[in-house]
Amino acid sequence: MPDQIISQEGHDKLEQELKYITTIKRLEIAKRIESAKELGDLSENAEYTEAKDEQAFNEGRAAEIKMLLKNLTIVNNGDRKNSIGMGSKVTAMINGNEKQYTIVSFNEADPVEGKISNESPLGKAFLDRKKGDTIKVETPNGESVYKILSIE
Numbered sequence: 001m002p003d004q005i006i007s008q009e010g011h012d013k014l015e016q017e018l019k020y021i022t023t024i025k026r027l028e029i030a031k032r033i034e035s036a037k038e039l040g041d042l043s044e045n046a047e048y049t050e051a052k053d054e055q056a057f058n059e060g061r062a063a064e065i066k067m068l069l070k071n072l073t074i075v076n077n078g079d080r081k082n083s084i085g086m087g088s089k090v091t092a093m094i095n096g097n098e099k100q101y102t103i104v105s106f107n108e109a110d111p112v113e114g115k116i117s118n119e120s121p122l123g124k125a126f127l128d129r130k131k132g133d134t135i136k137v138e139t140p141n142g143e144s145v146y147k148i149l150s151i152e
Contacts, residue, residue, distance in 0.1 A: 004068075005075040005118070007087050010108035014072075018065045021058050029055045068107065082151070084126045086118060089152040092126075094144060103127070122146075 006014075029051055036048035075086045084090055090101045102115045103126060109117040116123045125135045126148070133148045 004072050004105060004107075005086060006072045006105040007108060008074050009087075010105055011069070011072060011074050014065050014069055014107075018062060018069070021062050021065075025058055026055075026062075029058060072105075082130060084129050084148070084151055088126075090126055090148060091150040092146040092148050094146050098149065101126070 032051040033048065033055065036042075036045055036051050039045055039047060042048050084103060086103055086105070088103050090103065092099055092101065100114050101122070102113075103118050103123055104115045106117045106119050109115055109120070116126075118124070118127060121139070122137050125137045125146070129135060129148055131148055131151055135146050135148070137144050137146065
């Protein structure tokens with residue numbers, strides 16, 4: 001997997017999640033497995049099966065995060081005020097409405113929170129643009145036009 005970029009905030013969140021699932025969550029699941037074993041016959045023990053499934057998911061997520069952290073490069077261009085980069089907060093006008101976006105990596109994206117991936121069509125269109133620029137982005141609903149009002 002080629003190196004991907006991430007903000008310091010996103011990197012810290014992944015490290016916190018990894019710490020939680022490899023300590024607290026892992027221990028909780030182990031206790032649930034032990035409790036389920038005490039119920040007897042494991043072949044028809046739903047609690048045991050459920051706990052083992054959760055354990056497999058948890059360990060898979062831990063491996064995924066470890067791989068991500070190994071291949072991620074921390075980039076913080078949020079202090080760029082003249083052009084848009086990773087971590088930039090952008091205010092743009094679209095269809096007469098002001099919208100705010102933060103440019104983040106693919107695994108930090110959360111459109112509901114206004115966090116858009118630098119790899120998304122809109123994120124790519126914003127990169128390296130300046131205040132006052134107008135950009136056009138192809139969407140499934142047609143072309144959208146954004147005017148950049150401010151960059152933080």
